[in-house]
Amino acid sequence: MHKVLKPSEWALVVAILIAVAITTLVDANHSYLHRPVESLRDIARNASLLGIFALGATVVIISGGIDLSLGSMIALSATVCATTMLALAPQQMTAFKPVGGWVVAAAVAASLAVGFCVGSLHAWLVTTIRLPPFIATLATLVGLRSLARALCEAATSAITPTKSALVNVSDPFFRTIRENVWIPVGVFAVLAAVTWVLLTRTVLGRHIHALGSNEQAARLAGIRTDRVKWFAYCYAAMTAALAGVFYVANESVAAPVNQGRGHELNAIAAAVVGGCSLSGGVGTVPGTILGTVFLRVVIDAVSKIIKTGADVYEGLIVGVVVVLAVALGQLGSRFAGLSRTRRR
Amino acid sequence: MSREDDTAGSGVPPACPIQVSPTPIVRMLGITKRFPGVVALSDVTIEVMPGELHAICGENGAGKSTLMKILSGVHRPDEGELVVREEPRRFEGTRDAERAGIAIIHQELAIVDDLPVSANVFLGREKRTALGLLDERRMREECRRLLGPLDARIDPDCRAGSLRVGDQQLVEIAKALSLDASILVMDEPTSALTESESARLERVIAALRSKGTTILYISHKMDEVFRLADRITVLRDGRTVRTVKREETTPREVTGWMVGREIAAEALSGRSPRERLLEVRNLTVPWPGHARGYRLADVSLELARGEILGVAGLMGAGRTELLETIFGAGGDDWTGEIRLAGRSVRFRHPKEARDAGIAMVTEDRKRLGLLPDLDVAANVSLCELAAARRGGLLSRRAEEALVEGPVRAIGVKTPGLHASITGLSGGNQQKCIIARWLLTSPRVLLLDDPTRGIDVGAKAELYALIDRLCREDEGLGVILTSSELPELLTLSDRIIVLAEGRLAAEFRREEATEERIMQAATGNVP
Numbered sequence: 001m002h003k004v005l006k007p008s009e010w011a012l013v014v015a016i017l018i019a020v021a022i023t024t025l026v027d028a029n030h031s032y033l034h035r036p037v038e039s040l041r042d043i044a045r046n047a048s049l050l051g052i053f054a055l056g057a058t059v060v061i062i063s064g065g066i067d068l069s070l071g072s073m074i075a076l077s078a079t080v081c082a083t084t085m086l087a088l089a090p091q092q093m094t095a096f097k098p099v100g101g102w103v104v105a106a107a108v109a110a111s112l113a114v115g116f117c118v119g120s121l122h123a124w125l126v127t128t129i130r131l132p133p134f135i136a137t138l139a140t141l142v143g144l145r146s147l148a149r150a151l152c153e154a155a156t157s158a159i160t161p162t163k164s165a166l167v168n169v170s171d172p173f174f175r176t177i178r179e180n181v182w183i184p185v186g187v188f189a190v191l192a193a194v195t196w197v198l199l200t201r202t203v204l205g206r207h208i209h210a211l212g213s214n215e216q217a218a219r220l221a222g223i224r225t226d227r228v229k230w231f232a233y234c235y236a237a238m239t240a241a242l243a244g245v246f247y248v249a250n251e252s253v254a255a256p257v258n259q260g261r262g263h264e265l266n267a268i269a270a271a272v273v274g275g276c277s278l279s280g281g282v283g284t285v286p287g288t289i290l291g292t293v294f295l296r297v298v299i300d301a302v303s304k305i306i307k308t309g310a311d312v313y314e315g316l317i318v319g320v321v322v323v324l325a326v327a328l329g330q331l332g333s334r335f336a337g338l339s340r341t342r343r344r
Numbered sequence: 345m346s347r348e349d350d351t352a353g354s355g356v357p358p359a360c361p362i363q364v365s366p367t368p369i370v371r372m373l374g375i376t377k378r379f380p381g382v383v384a385l386s387d388v389t390i391e392v393m394p395g396e397l398h399a400i401c402g403e404n405g406a407g408k409s410t411l412m413k414i415l416s417g418v419h420r421p422d423e424g425e426l427v428v429r430e431e432p433r434r435f436e437g438t439r440d441a442e443r444a445g446i447a448i449i450h451q452e453l454a455i456v457d458d459l460p461v462s463a464n465v466f467l468g469r470e471k472r473t474a475l476g477l478l479d480e481r482r483m484r485e486e487c488r489r490l491l492g493p494l495d496a497r498i499d500p501d502c503r504a505g506s507l508r509v510g511d512q513q514l515v516e517i518a519k520a521l522s523l524d525a526s527i528l529v530m531d532e533p534t535s536a537l538t539e540s541e542s543a544r545l546e547r548v549i550a551a552l553r554s555k556g557t558t559i560l561y562i563s564h565k566m567d568e569v570f571r572l573a574d575r576i577t578v579l580r581d582g583r584t585v586r587t588v589k590r591e592e593t594t595p596r597e598v599t600g601w602m603v604g605r606e607i608a609a610e611a612l613s614g615r616s617p618r619e620r621l622l623e624v625r626n627l628t629v630p631w632p633g634h635a636r637g638y639r640l641a642d643v644s645l646e647l648a649r650g651e652i653l654g655v656a657g658l659m660g661a662g663r664t665e666l667l668e669t670i671f672g673a674g675g676d677d678w679t680g681e682i683r684l685a686g687r688s689v690r691f692r693h694p695k696e697a698r699d700a701g702i703a704m705v706t707e708d709r710k711r712l713g714l715l716p717d718l719d720v721a722a723n724v725s726l727c728e729l730a731a732a733r734r735g736g737l738l739s740r741r742a743e744e745a746l747v748e749g750p751v752r753a754i755g756v757k758t759p760g761l762h763a764s765i766t767g768l769s770g771g772n773q774q775k776c777i778i779a780r781w782l783l784t785s786p787r788v789l790l791l792d793d794p795t796r797g798i799d800v801g802a803k804a805e806l807y808a809l810i811d812r813l814c815r816e817d818e819g820l821g822v823i824l825t826s827s828e829l830p831e832l833l834t835l836s837d838r839i840i841v842l843a844e845g846r847l848a849a850e851f852r853r854e855e856a857t858e859e860r861i862m863q864a865a866t867g868n869v870p
Contacts, residue, residue, distance in 0.1 A: 201737040203729040210726060213717040220673055220706050220713070221726050221780070222698035281717035 005286055008275055008329045012290040015325065016297050023301040031304060039300075041181045047296040048181075048188035049246050050266055051289060055195045056239030057267040058288040062199065063232040064212035064280025065126065065133040070240040070267050072144035073118055074260030077111040077244025079148040082167035082254030083155035084110040090159045096170040104173045108245055115241025118144065119234030126233070127226040141264065148256035166255040169248050177249035184246055191239065196285040208232060212280025269318070270295050273325045294325065367430065369394040369558055370415065370446075370527060375424035377410055384410040385582045387424070392527075397549070397559045399573035403602050403799035407582040408562045409451070412529045415560070416448035417441030428527075447525035449516045451532045451562075451797075457505025462487035464504045465519045490518040493551055495544050508659065510541030517548060528552065529560045534568060535797055538659040538827065539862060546572065564602065564800055565828075566595035578602055603801040615814055615837060617651035620686075621821040622670070622788050627680035629662075629669055629845075639665040640678075640845045647788065650819035652810065654836030656829065656861045661842040663825040664707060667790045670823075671704040672697040685787070698727060703781035705774070707792040707825075713777045714765055721747050721761040723776050728783040750779040754809060771802025778809070789813065791824045795831060807835060829858045841865050 005013070024032040032039050053070050060067045084107040089099040118140065125136035149165065157163035177183045199205040207228045210218040219225045240260075248254050274291025276283030295318065302317050303310040368391040377385040385407045392398045402408045413419045415426065417435030426433050428444050435441045438448075455464055462483045463470075471479040471486070487500040496514045498507065504515060513533060520528050534542040549559060549572065563569050569576060570590060578585040578601040585601045622645075629640040640662045647653050657663045668674035670682060672691025682689055684700055691697040694704070706712035715723050724747040725732050732743035744761055751761065756775045758768055765773060774794060781789065791810070795803045813820050826832050832839055839856050841849040841864040849864035 197737065201739075203733070203738065206722065206726070206729055206738065209718060209722075210715050213715040214711075214713075216712050217706075217715055218726075220671075220694050220704065222693070222695035223726075224693065224695055277717075281715070 005290075006275070006284070009284070009287050009290055011329065012274065012287070012294055012325070016290065016294050019294070019297045019301050023297075023304050027301075027304040028307070029304070043293075043296050043300050044185050045181050045250070046300075047293050048184035049243055049250065050263070050270060050296060051188045051292040052184075052191055052246070053236070053240040053243040053263070054267040054270040054288050054292045055191055055285065056236035057264070058271045058274070058276055058283050058285065059195065059199070059208065060133075060232045060236040061268070061271050061276045061278060062212045062280060062283040063208045063229060064215060065229065065232060066137060066268070066278070067122065067233065067236045068134065068137040068264050068268075069118070069122070069140035069144055070236065070264035071260040071262055072141050072148070072264075073115065073237050073240035074244040074247055074263060075256045075258075076118070076144045076148040076151075077115060077241035078248045078254040078259050079152045079167070079256045080114045081107045081111045081245050081248050082169050083151060085169065085171070086155055086159050086167055093167075093169075094160055096168070099171050101173075104171060111241045111245055112238055115238035116234055118241075119237035120230065122233035122237065123226070123230035127229055145256060145261075152254065152256045165257050166253050168253050170252060174249035174252065177246065178252065187242070187246075191242075192285055192289055199285060204228070204231065209281055212282075214281075266295060266318075269322045273322055273329075275329065291325075295322075366393050368392055368427075369429055370560075371425075371427040372411070372415065373425045373427070375411065375414060375421045375426070377407075377414060377419060378422050383582055385414075385421075388579065388582070388584050390577050390584065390587065392558060392560060393575075394558055395553065395556050396574040397553060397561055397572050399561045399563060399569040399576045400579065401562075401564055401569060401576055401598055401602055402579035403564065403801055406579040406602070406799075408579055409531055410582075411579070412448060412531055412560060412562060415441070416446055416529055418448075442523050442525065445524065445526040446529065447520035447523050447527070448529040449513065449520060449531065449533060451535060453509070453512050453516055455504045455512045455515060457503070459504055460501050461491075461498055461504050461507070461515050462500035464515055465490065465500075465522055467519070469522075486522065487518065490521050491515075494518060494548050495551075508541075509536045510538065510544065510659075513537070513541075513545065514548065517552075526556065527558045527560070529562075531562045532564075532797075533561075534563065534565065536827075539829070540658060540866070542568070566599060567830075569598070570595055599800055602799075615650055615652070615811070617648035617837060618819065619649055620646055621649045621684070622647040622823075623681075623683040624666075624670065625681040625683070627666070627669065627678060627682070629665055629674065629678045631845075636845065638845050639674075640669070640842075643680075643842070643845075643847050645823075645840055645847075647821040647823060649787070649821050650814050651837045652814055652822045652824055652835050654832035654839035655823060655825040655842060656832055656839055656865055657825075657842035657848075658865050659827075660844075661865065662845040663842060664792055665845075666842070667704060667792050667823060667825065670697070670788075671702055671790055673704070698784055698786075701785070701787035702790065703784055703786035703788070704790040705777055705781060705792065705794050707796065709770070709773055709777065709797075714773060716766050718765065719762045720751070720756070720758050720765050720768070720776060723765045724751060724779045724783065726780055731783075746783065747779070750782050751776070754779050754782070755805060769799070769802070771798040771806070774798055774802075774806065775809075778806075782813075786820060789820045789822045791822060793826055794824070796827065803831075807831075810835060829861055832856075832861070833858065 057067060057070060085099050085103050086093045088103045088106060092099045122136055122140065125131045126133050152165060152167060153163050156167065199208065207218065207223050210223060211225050211228050215225055247259055270291040271283060271288050272278065273294055274287030298318060298321050299314060302314050306313055370392040372388065372390050375385050375388045388407065388411060400408050410419065414421050417438040417440050433444060456467065465487045466483050471482045473479045484500045491498050491514065494514045494517060496511055498511055498514065504512060533545060537545060553559065561572060573590050575587055575589050576593065576598060577587040578598060580602060624643060624645045627640055627643045628638060631637060631639045643666060645653065655663050655666060665674060669678050671694055673694050676692050689700060721743055725743050728746065729738065732738055732746050734742050747761060754775045756772050756779065758772060765776060795806055810822060814822055824832065824835055833856060837853055839851045839861060840847060841861055843865050851860065
């Protein structure tokens, strides 16, 4: 707690630097050397977007749960954001004109509200229906994307002349976000700081750790574990909802079919590479930030080094790197004598 | 010495002509084992004679389990020599040890809950048909044959997780028998057993010994050790203190060797109970779907400030359920009345009970009490975090100030407030949990089997602590359950006995004896 980074997190810093160095040297176009600002901006934007909901995933994982639905939540949030604007300002939307500040505000608020509802649904399924979190969020992983598509088609066919599986968004608010990398980076930084304070300096954060470490003991110590879970799932879903708004801005479109697809696993991978334990109780915000940056740097390296068809190998290489990072991390802590067997 | 004669008949080659000059069947010479940061064993030597029951005593952390894990192939020694039946051995794993006829029953049983009993007995050594498929029938029959002499009615097809701990232990013994193990290591086998299950285990041990099995028996229960053992080896801080014949020593002497000092005679009587604090009237807790229909039926009790009320009962008698219902941690479907300081209460969550001044130290520390990922300070401050805040945020310094007092007052031995809680000994972990609850300034303290798995020295300290808590001016009322009757007799002012969920008897301290309590607990009310 009193050190800035743990040894495993320093190792991750080194790993990031190595990945950057390899890309710098191996990339035939030497884009890190020739266009450093653009390269950095790309990585910063992508890392911020992933990082926003990886922080949410971190909170759920530390609480001993898991949220597999974050990618679909992004799609739903993006769709809600765009269709809200479409409903409130149909002429401006179809004519690609600015929709006005209060419409944008209403759209973003609607997205976050949907995030809250989905988080509450997860909490209800997990605490009242007593579904395992894996099952509950697996169901919404499938369900929410389908819901987003249905919403998109219903809204477009009701408001615009043709039914469509996507809604274009060209409001200047979103264009500003897209063109100014500091906005996502700033939002990510603020959210990271908030999450860090939450997890390390608040009673609720301590209860999240306690819940993830030993749920029964936490309940018997008088912690309202159901409420803590409710918070954790809402926090995760709302960070994904926020990320959904950024995806709309980044791609100028809400496209529920593919937006955010598979991103839940990237978020979980970032948290785990950053030192979260999937059995709960363990994890840090700095770790997740580094895990996120590491993951994005590796993905960027793959796309820079393999010129054609990089996306084919991206999953493979990311998978291998995640396994290596976590395995090395565990090996490191074992040598340091820090590893202990968990008895459950 | 007839049992050694039988050894030849049970398929194990006798090591030597025993009756003439017995040679040790196991010799561990100068064993040293280091783990990162600690020397668990240092130059330990022990010799075990064939057919004897050799007790190994020592406090937690003395190295008993490590030594036995070396013997059974779990760990490899850094130095020293292991000789089994005159042959030097170096086990690379438990399989090697099993092949040499050594089986171990760990304190924490290695049972796979979701598999049937027969599959557990043959786990990793499954019998197969000619086609290579599992031969369930043969395993079932073999399992039935192994369980037969063990004094238990266990169905080989029964899910192992549904068995009680005592029966699960017999399954492990059956597993050891299926290996034809002639040397059996038992690591604190009775720590989770009721008195009647312990008695049954002793009968099983006697039966095994009559077949010539050599038994290494780890325990720190002196009555047990002195009833069963031929010889006793005492370990302390990873070293052998000495090996003695049972007849040549006394429990008091052995305890002294274990802790390295004389334990002060306990003078825990003479408390003066004050005003009534807690009253339970006709408490009935239903048990839907169970043949009995209730967990507790018509239980009434009273507790005064400054009093310790002991709750005795066999496993399943409803001791834990009683405490959980008072604490609001059980279901909310009970009937009857609970009055705290004259006010009728009904807690639906432990938080409500905590706020009302009730604290509960749960049984099974690891499962229900400890937060293994959090440090000592966080484990202690858990219930009173609000007091560790400065300006709305948790402050490390405020938390340290909060927990330091009780941690020191109770005498928790820890390398530091931010040390890992899992690195502490069982006794110190338990003290941390008691400290956690004392921080909430409770009026009523519920202690559910608080000294289970804790070594002798720490136990004495806990007794003194509980006694002190009741004597102070702001004395607590304590309800204590225990699986060990001597503990209840030492501490309690009054003892109630539960049998099958009903109140079977109530004794004042002067009236209570182990026999009378056991009679009531087993349903033979005199």
